[in-house]
Amino acid sequence: MRIAILSRNTKLYSTRRLVEAAEKRGHEIKVLDTLKCYMDIACMRPSVHYKGVKLDPFDAVIPRIGASVTFYGAAVLRQFEMMGAYPLNESVAITRSRDKLRSLQILARAGIGLPLTGFANSPDNTQDLIKLVGGAPLVVKLLEGTQGKGVVLAETPKAAESLIEAFRELDVNFLVQEFIKEAGGSDIRALVIGDKVVAAMKRQAKDGEFRSNLHRGGSASIVKLTPEERSTAVRAARRLGLNVSGVDLLRSNHGPVVMEVNSSPGLEGIEKATDKNVADLIIQFIEQNAKPNRTRTRGKG
Numbered sequence: 004m005r006i007a008i009l010s011r012n013t014k015l016y017s018t019r020r021l022v023e024a025a026e027k028r029g030h031e032i033k034v035l036d037t038l039k040c041y042m043d044i045a046c047m048r049p050s051v052h053y054k055g056v057k058l059d060p061f062d063a064v065i066p067r068i069g070a071s072v073t074f075y076g077a078a079v080l081r082q083f084e085m086m087g088a089y090p091l092n093e094s095v096a097i098t099r100s101r102d103k104l105r106s107l108q109i110l111a112r113a114g115i116g117l118p119l120t121g122f123a124n125s126p127d128n129t130q131d132l133i134k135l136v137g138g139a140p141l142v143v144k145l146l147e148g149t150q151g152k153g154v155v156l157a158e159t160p161k162a163a164e165s166l167i168e169a170f171r172e173l174d175v176n177f178l179v180q181e182f183i184k185e186a187g188g189s190d191i192r193a194l195v196i197g198d199k200v201v202a203a204m205k206r207q208a209k210d211g212e213f214r215s216n217l218h219r220g221g222s223a224s225i226v227k228l229t230p231e232e233r234s235t236a237v238r239a240a241r242r243l244g245l246n247v248s249g250v251d252l253l254r255s256n257h258g259p260v261v262m263e264v265n266s267s268p269g270l271e272g273i274e275k276a277t278d279k280n281v282a283d284l285i286i287q288f289i290e291q292n293a294k295p296n297r298t299r300t301r302g303k304g
């Protein structure tokens with residue numbers, strides 16, 4: 004097969020591993036810098052150009068689109084979809100999952116366990132918003148943050164109120180969430196491919212920190228999931244329409260709750276913690292599914 008990876012950097016661990024796995028399985032694979040792709044939209048035969056050359060069609064495209072290039076990356080992927088390439092994750096599913104609020108609403112509708120979460124615009128209802136999520140301590144989260152950067156813990160009612168007011172002054176979108184204290188600074192990353200959790204790790208925040216992101220100094224180890232955790236992860240991925248995703252769960256007193264679903268999950272942490280060849284499993288999934296016109300949306304919607 005002819006496969007393209009959309010990635011800003013060939014040297015990234017995940018990109019390298021996917022190239023390695025695809026080549027090992029006999030495929031032709033090309034890494035395209037997402038931002039260097041440009042598109043011919045206004046014609047009968049949509050095409051993607053790269054460094055002055057019109058690209059030959061690909062059978063499949065693996066999007067590895069960073070949060071900072073979601074808008075442009077989704078447009079490039081959509082163009083490949085219009086050309087009939089099979090996207091590992093569809094552009095609409097990626098944009099959907101990038102918005103934390105929208106994702107949580109979709110998951111809530113499906114009855115998937117979530118931390119109590121509130122969202123408000125008006126400053127009049129701060130007290131009620133705090134009450135809605137069970138009071139302090141609570142977490143305030145930027146809607147489009149990554150790597151733990153936009154996530155803050157307010158330990159007391161007073162801190163919660165000041166924090167919410169301060170975020171509001173900044174004119175950014177944020178949600179307010181029940182703090183799952185019993186998780187003890189750890190969360191679970193379930194790597195879902197198709198309808199299976201193929202690898203799972205537990206990430207533990209470093210001392211004095213509640214955010215377990217590896218980028219924040221968290222450490223990872225292999226973990227065995229309960230059947231409920233597995234089915235929660237798989238249902239969350241399916242609801243968002245993602246074929247490959249990293250579902251982040253917290254172990255709460257009221258069962259597993261989904262925090263977020265990542266559409267370009269990093270492979271380094273999970274492969275190293277679990278010793279599983281996730282890159283190879285992703286390529287196998289493409290082999291089984293990349294038939295012409297197998298995508299649901301082909302860039303529509």
Ligand code: ADP
Pocket residue numbers: 118142144148149150151152153154180181182183184186188189190208213214215216251253262263
């Ligand atoms: P990001 O997209 O920046 O990674 P997350 O929503 O995943 O944002 O939050 C980052 C980390 O903060 C999580 O991995 C988890 O360890 C911690 N965290 C987030 N929300 C909560 C919560 N409601 N209760 C307890 N810990 C949380």
Ligand code: MG
Pocket residue numbers: 150151216251263
């Ligand atoms: Mg996260």
